[in-house]
Amino acid sequence: MEIAVGYVCAWLVGKARRVGGRVDAEVDRGLDAGVERVHQVVSRALGGDSALERAAEEAEGGEVSVRTRRRLADALEEALEHDGELAAALREALGGVAGAVVAHGDGVAVGGDVDVRAEGGSVAAVRVGDVTIGNPPVPGSPQG
Secondary structure, three states, X not given: OHHHHHHHHHHHHHHHHHHOOOOXXXXXXXXXXXXXXXXXXXXXXXXXXXXXXXXXXXXXXXXXXXXXXXHHHHHHXXXXXXXXXXXXXXHHHHHOOOOOOXXXXXXXXXXXXXXXXXXXXXXXXXXXXXXXXXXXXXXOOOOO
């Protein structure tokens, strides 16, 4: 469910960027025919659903909020519960983008397993900013 919603949101954001003339090569590569097919299936299923409309509005600003993604996932899940043909069409469309990894904005996309470990009081992350381990230095001290 989250994968389908992620693809729909990526497609909407990419479309908004294209319309605005701010397309970059990375977004173009991520918006292949398979992702567009997922969007088409979901759009047909949800039609004028307010969650899909809200996602399209937010995409124009460059990002779809977590809350809207959750609402979109709930609406899609409900539609799937009542329509076996929709479930089959969505599985087929998602199969067309199997292995595709799309990230936009400041996102990180990984196309496989990720194993991040921290041992012995260290820090590990896929992405990390400034980190202080232990007690931070006291301002005005020789270390701070």
